[in-house]
Amino acid sequence: MAVLDQLTSQQAIDLENKYGAHNYHPLPVVLSRGEGVYVWDVEGKKYYDFLSAYSAVNQGHCHPKIVDAMTNQAQTLTLTSRAFYNDMLGKFEKFATETFNFDKLLPMNTGAEAVETALKLCRKWAYEVKGIHENEAQIIVCENNFHGRTTTIISFSNDPVARKNFGPYTDGFIKIEYDNLQALEDALNSNNNVAGFLVEPIQGEAGVYVPSEGYLAAAKALCEKHNVLFIADEVQTGIARTGRLLATCGNCSCADKHCSGTPEVKPDILILGKALSGGAYPVSAVLANDDIMNVIKPGNHGSTFGGNPVAAAIGMAALEVIKDEALAHNADELGKVFRTEMSKYIENSSIVNAVRGKGLLNAILINDSEESDTAWNICLRLRDNGLLAKPTHGNIIRFAPPLVMNKEQLLDCVSIIISTLQEFEA
Numbered sequence: 380m381a382v383l384d385q386l387t388s389q390q391a392i393d394l395e396n397k398y399g400a401h402n403y404h405p406l407p408v409v410l411s412r413g414e415g416v417y418v419w420d421v422e423g424k425k426y427y428d429f430l431s432a433y434s435a436v437n438q439g440h441c442h443p444k445i446v447d448a449m450t451n452q453a454q455t456l457t458l459t460s461r462a463f464y465n466d467m468l469g470k471f472e473k474f475a476t477e478t479f480n481f482d483k484l485l486p487m488n489t490g491a492e493a494v495e496t497a498l499k500l501c502r503k504w505a506y507e508v509k510g511i512h513e514n515e516a517q518i519i520v521c522e523n524n525f526h527g528r529t530t531t532i533i534s535f536s537n538d539p540v541a542r543k544n545f546g547p548y549t550d551g552f553i554k555i556e557y558d559n560l561q562a563l564e565d566a567l568n569s570n571n572n573v574a575g576f577l578v579e580p581i582q583g584e585a586g587v588y589v590p591s592e593g594y595l596a597a598a599k600a601l602c603e604k605h606n607v608l609f610i611a612d613e614v615q616t617g618i619a620r621t622g623r624l625l626a627t628c629g630n631c632s633c634a635d636k637h638c639s640g641t642p643e644v645k646p647d648i649l650i651l652g653k654a655l656s657g658g659a660y661p662v663s664a665v666l667a668n669d670d671i672m673n674v675i676k677p678g679n680h681g682s683t684f685g686g687n688p689v690a691a692a693i694g695m696a697a698l699e700v701i702k703d704e705a706l707a708h709n710a711d712e713l714g715k716v717f718r719t720e721m722s723k724y725i726e727n728s729s730i731v732n733a734v735r736g737k738g739l740l741n742a743i744l745i746n747d748s749e750e751s752d753t754a755w756n757i758c759l760r761l762r763d764n765g766l767l768a769k770p771t772h773g774n775i776i777r778f779a780p781p782l783v784m785n786k787e788q789l790l791d792c793v794s795i796i797i798s799t800l801q802e803f804e805a
């Protein structure tokens with residue numbers, strides 16, 4: 380079959396099953412086009428995208444401004460490697476560091492690479508600035524974390540599916556309970572070699588766990604007291620998803636259009652990915668101030684594609700769209716509408732136990748065991764009814780539409796979700 384032949388859904392699925400590694404279990408729907416909040420399958424059926432590629436497509440599918448930046452740059456210069464300067468990277472670094480209020484940015488491609496970069500940066504800072512003895516640095520992480528798929532990152536995961544038979548694992552991590560300040564304080568008090576605390580402001584993959592009010596600020600204060608770097612993994616929560624430019628912004632006023640990105644909790648190291656490109660291209664980054672970032676010297680770290688001109692052009696356009704279209708504000712407003720409407724339904728529901736989340740990163744808890752296939756079956760019915768979402772863990776469904784959605788579309792989606800859930804009520 381020729382490359383350009385139009386496949387049916389079943390043909391596309393069969394090809395992936397036969398020729399692709401089985402490292403995912405996709406919902407059976409084959410998409411061939413996207414625009415804004417919508418995607419279309421190969422048979423032409425239209426869906427609301429309620430996953431946004433795990434919050435990479437915050438700016439909506441194929442945003443014209445991002446596509447323009449990408450195609451213009453792709454026709455001009457795509458890759459120089461960092462062996463030479465290029466005329467786009469510095470502009471992107473200036474724009475992004477001003478947006479998020481840091482001195483410097485280190486560009487990478489995927490989220491996992493940016494997390495790896497942050498871990499290396501933290502360790503090097505520990506030895507060269509804090510003065511920890513070589514090879515003794517420890518980094519505190521949280522139970523049920525998700526930070527990516529590399530060998531080091533899965534070394535401190537506690538998901539058996541992600542970990543089993545991939546050992547031996549990387550040392551140097553202490554795992555504590557999420558949203559537990561006492562556990563953090565105990566870990567800091569009982570070990571003099573702690574270099575950093577790596578945390579997701581909301582645990583997305585774990586099932587959209589929002590920590591207690593004040594947890595992040597108090598954790599940051601504990602880190603400061605012990606001269607430990609507070610490392611925020613905002614790969615999923617960042618870039619307007621939770622109703623603020625960053626989830627670490629807490630309740631500051633930066634949901635407004637002129638947000639300066641001044642966070643309530645300012646991380647020492649900020650990790651971004653996913654929506655940093657609006658889903659057009661892999662673009663990730665680590666941001667920090669000079670006292671930390673300057674420990675990295677030529678040859679210490681790098682990536683052939685990291686900071687390439689296409690990525691830089693896309694990254695700038697993607698952040699501009701967030702600001703120009705006030706997407707943090709929209710996520711904040713629509714998130715409230717979504718949770719209010721879902722809460723009303725849940726009062727009299729036997730199939731849904733709760734809704735939780737922040738901005739447009741939300742989840743519902745299905746009243747069944749983690750081993751059951753109820754949530755999966757609900758997602759299949761949602762698909763039939765024109766809305767795409769996927770369970771995270773057996774009994775939690777994450778709802779994260781593109782942030783360019785309007786209120787009318789959101790209410791349409793709420794009614795699709797509710798009428799679908801009604802089919803499953805006892």
Ligand SMILES: *Cc1c(COP(=O)(O)O)cnc(C)c1O
Pocket residue numbers: 433489490491492494525526527528579583584612613614615616652653
């Ligand atoms: C998705 C994600 C990552 C990993 O990003 P990849 O681009 O898939 O490597 C890391 N941290 C968090 C919080 C994520 O959601």
